[in-house]
Amino acid sequence: xxxxxxxxxxxxxxxxxxxxxxxxxxxxxxxxxxxxxxxxxxxxxxxxxxxxxxxxxxxxxxxxxxxxxxxxxxxxxxxxxxxxxxxxxxxxxxxxxxxxxxxxxxxxxxxxxxx
Amino acid sequence: xxxxxxxxxxxxxxxxxxxxxxxxxxxxxxxxxxxxxxxxxxxxxxxxxxxxxxxxxxxxxxxxxxxxxxxxxxxxxxxxxxxxxxxxxxxxxxxxxxxxxxxxxxxxx
Numbered sequence: 001x002x003x004x005x006x007x008x009x010x011x012x013x014x015x016x017x018x019x020x021x022x023x024x025x026x027x028x029x030x031x032x033x034x035x036x037x038x039x040x041x042x043x044x045x046x047x048x049x050x051x052x053x054x055x056x057x058x059x060x061x062x063x064x065x066x067x068x069x070x071x072x073x074x075x076x077x078x079x080x081x082x083x084x085x086x087x088x089x090x091x092x093x094x095x096x097x098x099x100x101x102x103x104x105x106x107x108x109x110x111x112x113x114x115x
Numbered sequence: 116x117x118x119x120x121x122x123x124x125x126x127x128x129x130x131x132x133x134x135x136x137x138x139x140x141x142x143x144x145x146x147x148x149x150x151x152x153x154x155x156x157x158x159x160x161x162x163x164x165x166x167x168x169x170x171x172x173x174x175x176x177x178x179x180x181x182x183x184x185x186x187x188x189x190x191x192x193x194x195x196x197x198x199x200x201x202x203x204x205x206x207x208x209x210x211x212x213x214x215x216x217x218x219x220x221x222x223x224x
Contacts, residue, residue, distance in 0.1 A: 033212075043159060043202065043214040056211045091158055103149060104212060106158035 002026040004107035006092050012113045016081050021110045023075045023092030031095035032075045033104060034067065036060070036088040043091070049075065082114045118142060121203050124218035132193050136218050138186040138203030147206035148179055150188045152199040153217065159202055162188075193222045 005024045013019050025032055034046040047057040049067050066078045075094075079086055089111050093104040121138045128134050140148075148165035163170065165177040165186055176189040186203055203215035 035214075042216040043153075045211055045213060048211050089156075103161045103164060106160065109158050 004092055004094050004105055006090075006107035006110050008110055009108065010111045010113070012115065013082055015084055015114055019079050019082055019112060021077045021079075021090050021092075021112070023077075023094075023107055024073060025075055025092070025094035026096075026105060028097055029094035029105075030097050031104075032067075032069070033093040033095070034077045035091045035093060035106075037091065037109075038088045046077075079112075082112075084114050087112055087114045118213045119203055119205050119215040121201075121215035122218045123216075124220070126218065126220045127223060128193055128220070129223055130193060130195060132222075133189065133191050134193055134220060135190075136188045136201055136203070136220075138188075138215055140184050140186070140203075140205045140213075142205070142207070142213075143184060145184075145205045145207060148177075148186050149204040149206070149212075150175075150177060150186075151202040151204055151214075153202055154199050159204075159214075162201070190220075193220075195222050195224065198222045 007022045011019055032049040035043050036046055037043045045058050047061045047067055048055045064080045069075050089109045091109045092107040095104045119140050122136055126134055150162040151159040152162045153159045163172050163177055165179045167179050169178045174191045178187045198221050200217040200219045202217045204212050206212045
């Protein structure tokens with residue numbers, strides 16, 4: 001069964017450093033998402049991406065965040081200057097080629113720890 | 116008001132019990148509805164979509180009431196493996212999803 005993969009599984013970084021989280025979507029999926037989940041809290045939407053551009057972003061997704069699909073397969077989330085409060089689990093999710101009621105499939109997540 | 120609200124839980128039930136989870140959402144423009152389950156420190160996994168007519172998948176039954184902006188999930192004959200956090204998820208026009216905080220279920224022998 002096709003699955004979404006994410007790397008790294010765990011990233012430890014110092015405050016102020018840049019991090020790039022990577023996701024490989026399911027091959028025929030066209031809609032991509034990033035979510036975060038702070039430990040013990042709910043899953044929060046960050047951004048959605050379709051046709052090489054952001055289609056929606058939340059208030060969490062400020063200028064420190066960016067996304068891109070550099071090579072047509074990987075989908076990345078970059079945090080330019082990490083803060084302590086960025087420590088969380090970051091999930092990539094992807095959705096199939098048809099818009100509408102499509103379900104999203106989540107990767108296993110990257111645990112980001114900012115020290 | 117939170118966009119998606121769920122029973123706070125936790126629910127602790129014996130094997131074989133029937134348990135019901137409720138969820139309400141605030142945005143009447145919501146178009147798609149799902150239940151996901153999340154095991155500890157794992158990613159959310161789709162359990163089932165929720166349709167206006169209600170739908171059933173084995174021991175799981177989901178209901179949607181658009182007028183009341185209410186979604187439910189019923190689990191019959193609960194198993195130990197059903198222990199998880201159940202997430203109510205609501206989608207909008209562009210399929211951006213909003214998650215409830217989740218309800219933790221523990222099924223005990």
